[in-house]
Amino acid sequence: MRNLRSVGASSERTGVPARRRLLVKKFGGSSVADVERIRRVAQISLESQRAGDDVVVVVSAMSGETDRLLSLAHKLAPLPDCRELDVMIATGEQVSVALTAMAIHAAGGHARSVLGHQVPVLTDSSFTKARVLWVEEGPLREALGHGQIPVVAGFQGVDASQNITTLGRGGSDTSAVALAAALGADVCEIYTDVDGVYTADPRVCPTGRKLRSIAYEDMIELASLGAKVLQVRSVEIAMKYDVSVHVRSSFTDEEGTWIVNRERALEGKVLTGLACARGQARVELVGVEQQPELVMALASLLAELNVSVDMLCHARGVQADTTTNIAFTIPEVDLLRARQRLDPLVASLKTGELRISEGLARVSLVGIGIRSDPSIPARLYRALTQEGIVVSGLVVTELRISCLVDEAVSDKAVCILHEAFGLGQTDVVGGPRLVARSGTAA
Template sequence: MKPTVMSHPPTGGCVFQNHRRPLLVKKFGGTSVASVERIRNIARIALASQRAGNDVVVVVSAMAGETDRLLKLAHQMLPLPDSREMDVLASTGEQVSVALTALAIQAEGGQAFSLLGHQLPVLTDSAFSRARILRVEQGPIRRALAQGRIVVIAGFQGVDPDNNITTLGRGGSDTTAVAVAAALNADVCEIYTDVDGVYTADPRVCPSGRKLNSIPYEEMLELASLGAKVLQVRSVEIAMKYEVPVHVRSTFSEEEGTRIVAREQVLEARKLMGLACERGQARVELLGVQCSPEQVAEVTDLLAELNVSVDMLCHARCGQESTRTDISFTLPEGDLLRVRPHLGQLSKRLGARELRVSSNLAKVSLVGIGLRSDPGIAARLCRSLNRQGIAVSGLVVNELRVSCLLESGQADDAIRLLHDTFELAGETSAEALTASAPA
């Protein structure tokens, strides 16, 4: 089924029966709805925006820690719970927060209307726990907005063509919010969180990390895909595809955050944007596989069938004249338990000499533009780490990033070292000037 999340023009104001008030989508994460008082604060933010002359749609996550609590209950029943039932269970966290948020808005004197994923609906495919959005229906939202209500939507959840409840994966409320904003042609999608923007490096790990005023979609997509926790990667994909202006900002401050915009809206884009770290990585090595053009394709076909995203995929002959090759790749440790039996079968089928699995690894990535064309950057990265005794066990370079694989316990030291090495805290490296970012 072809994704048809949004079929509207990518620019312009929202139009519904000649209704042209600015439309804002505001997403609030788990820490923002962690208590009754914080939910009341969300209600005040939403109402203030509506009273300023905007139509407002709010998307909320489950209360902080609630999804983890629910998943632990499931694992008390079965080591590998059924994925369909897991989605039924995990989606209940957002049902609580969406109702409480609507009630809080009503308590503050406003009108609110809540919608769960299946009520809207947010139609997805049937890949439980990591479903992809196919379409977002606008009708219920438009009707409620026309009645002067603030619409409160449950993030993270949807419904498949067979009416099964689905969830979008960790951070899926970001994806819900951006998809809704794209479907409605909203003026901006504001992602409220417990940090005040996107930084050159996680400030909890690297105190010299600097907040960016703006960042192009492409670099934000790389940072998100490589471990930056500010946004779910699929939300950035949708934002870039449909040109949705995104503003990452703090729930607890009125300060300007970070604007995620098209590259032409960044007046002075810099070569190096920041660092990201993806922990909990595992490396799989199929050693001594019989050489054949079909071998790598068979590996990737299996992983695609299992819905597993891999990185740092490489293969090389065991020797110059050898008829055998080594194939290796990285994947999240969380997927390893599920796929390991299949990898064992694949190893035997390919005639591999050995299946080797290494865990407790981290992938540290330097993100920017034009990195492949400047080999000195990768060389400088490796040299800096080696001088400090940090061993690099894998390296990938492309146009937008240089990624290295290392022991998880050395990741924090590597981030701080590389942040200093590439002077990312400096004004010229870290400050992005915007020409025409949306207000």
């Protein structure tokens, strides 16, 4: 672990040649949305290289391109084959890497576009939601050794059978952090259309406050609960391999938010922020016969479908000795696939019914010690119900409290809770600036 300021120390002072920093820079779809923005990406990348850094660039598909491709697929079939979906939607990044490499060449630099299977980024075979298993660093090291900027296609990889795979929405974040971990990069910079991580989405809640730093654990909770700044698996990898991540805007030079170990985070608040996941469906198996194997069968079914489940509640039914109720939430986009398997499962039980509630949003408050503070659920309920917002379902853990509300009032709920819990206030005024992968302050 190295202080980034000391890395650049000149040989004149130390007698040792300065080591070049290695930076991984990821640019999202909004950062490569058109030719002018791609030129900006090339400029940012070349400025770092000309300042003495080695640079690896990771890019997403141009803004809106993945949605366009998915729309074409769904016009042909409600549930397109997942392997073929990956073959198709991976093409968005292929366009972006080529254009970005061209822009770097046009600006006087040297670049090489690299697709996921050319690195390679090896994944499992969970098409559309693949997980990274291993990254080969050789081709990237070779390009860096020739003074080139490797421009890597995010979001995509390849499985052991040479099938193209994709990593799920936001997967370019995971690509970038995985490459940073494999290469031992000093920093992984995530360039996006916001200038950092906020206590609440500032486009929804105007009083949302930008955090200068946030702990891995808190960022994992926020990302998994609906904050769209980073894909959750990217933060998991960063935490596992101690990769310092800097979330910043591609449109300004301002410092953004550092994601680091908890002891390095500068913010003093116990409560970190709010996240909102819209487009949620509540699935209830009501009055089904109580069987020890039922929950296991249900969990296995959802795991096989690779469906993310939250707010699972298992309770006895009215006839306490013979029936049970099971409820959970899943994203609405997964509902059609899930129902194809859930309907036969419930029918085979010969008791109970399947109830589906759509148009919901999960609003979550993230922080430390939430479970041990009973005033937090009480304050949450009071703040929302006083404004006429109906709360259905509640899950409390050590790091978060989540509730379901109608999607139509989800923005209002976020603003109410942000105010009720004082998240717009700051405990840290001034203070050191975080500049190092090692977390030391300057």
